[in-house]
Amino acid sequence: MKDNERKKLIEAAVEARENSYSPYSGFSVGAALLSASGKVYTGANIESASYTPTVCAERVAFFTAVHSGERDFSAIAIVGGSSEKGISSFTPPCGVCRQVMAEFAKADLEIILYDGKEMKVFTLSELLPMGFGKSNLE
Ligand code: THU
Numbered sequence: 001m002k003d004n005e006r007k008k009l010i011e012a013a014v015e016a017r018e019n020s021y022s023p024y025s026g027f028s029v030g031a032a033l034l035s036a037s038g039k040v041y042t043g044a045n046i047e048s049a050s051y052t053p054t055v056c057a058e059r060v061a062f063f064t065a066v067h068s069g070e071r072d073f074s075a076i077a078i079v080g081g082s083s084e085k086g087i088s089s090f091t092p093p094c095g096v097c098r099q100v101m102a103e104f105a106k107a108d109l110e111i112i113l114y115d116g117k118e119m120k121v122f123t124l125s126e127l128l129p130m131g132f133g134k135s136n137l138e
Helices: 002-017 057-067 095-102
Strands: 026-037 039-046 073-082 107-116 119-123
Touching: 002 026, 002 057, 002 107, 002 119, 026 057, 026 107, 039 057, 039 107, 057 095, 057 119, 073 095, 095 107
Parallel strands: 073 107
Antiparallel strands: 026 039, 026 073, 107 119
């Protein structure tokens, strides 16, 4: 994937972050997921007063895409930061989101992080080495 395509995905994640509902943590996250068919699906974190129902931006993006019929993905951009101060450091995906990524994407899924200045690119296999997946159930 080229850097200018990555930048477009980052821009979509920055825009999606504006719709974060995160009054309890004050931490807003946005994600933009690129499907193998070339469509972009976005998500933002959505919190709950009882805390545990909170869903991360990445899973909102994945579940929206899967519900739209998508099953294969090539990249996801993630941005996060204080709802007041903005994006100032990298926000790596939590362990639960990494597991959801592994359900629907291959080991070479690009995970693009952005701190407001620079991007960092990882593959899913780098962030979830030796993960449990469907092949373990065969
Ligand atoms: N959060 C995400 O949306 N994605 C991540 O990768 C890390 C954490 C959300 C969950 C919660 O609403 C807030 O950030 C603080 O943990």
